[in-house]
Amino acid sequence: MINAFWTTSLAGLAVLSATAAGAQTPETPRRAGRGGATMTLQDFTARAERRMLAGDVDGDGRVSRAEFQSGGKSGKGGKGGKGDPARRFGRLDRNGDGMVDRQEIGTVAARRFARLDADRNGSLTREERAAARTAAADPDDTGA
Numbered sequence: 001m002i003n004a005f006w007t008t009s010l011a012g013l014a015v016l017s018a019t020a021a022g023a024q025t026p027e028t029p030r031r032a033g034r035g036g037a038t039m040t041l042q043d044f045t046a047r048a049e050r051r052m053l054a055g056d057v058d059g060d061g062r063v064s065r066a067e068f069q070s071g072g073k074s075g076k077g078g079k080g081g082k083g084d085p086a087r088r089f090g091r092l093d094r095n096g097d098g099m100v101d102r103q104e105i106g107t108v109a110a111r112r113f114a115r116l117d118a119d120r121n122g123s124l125t126r127e128e129r130a131a132a133r134t135a136a137a138d139p140d141d142t143g144a
């Protein structure tokens, strides 16, 4: 009886710690070799930063409105809607100082990640990202 009790408790604890560890550890081993099929928040944020800062012409680590609007790659050919650079810039520049910095990119990317991560497991599958691309509108689109 005592043995059964302890066995059950320990098994329960093992499951709990495994779950906790799983939640905190990025899925590096599984991700490796799968061609980036899944992305952690870190990957996602890094990619958003890279894309945004590709338009950082003067290299100050921030993207000004002018830099953003002339940074051809970030737009999807677009006038209006989610592709409109002016509107996208306004959403990214959360403190309204006319510059988008890393922190702002990170904030927006994290929010977007949380929304895209449909099963809340802390990583985005190819399917979850594909669903985002076909979504009608994404107010936090960072181009990632």
Ligand SMILES: [Ca+2]
Pocket: 093, 094, 095, 096, 097, 098, 099, 100, 101, 104
């Ligand atoms: Ca800003």
Ligand SMILES: [Ca+2]
Pocket: 117, 118, 119, 120, 121, 122, 123, 124, 125, 128
């Ligand atoms: Ca997920």
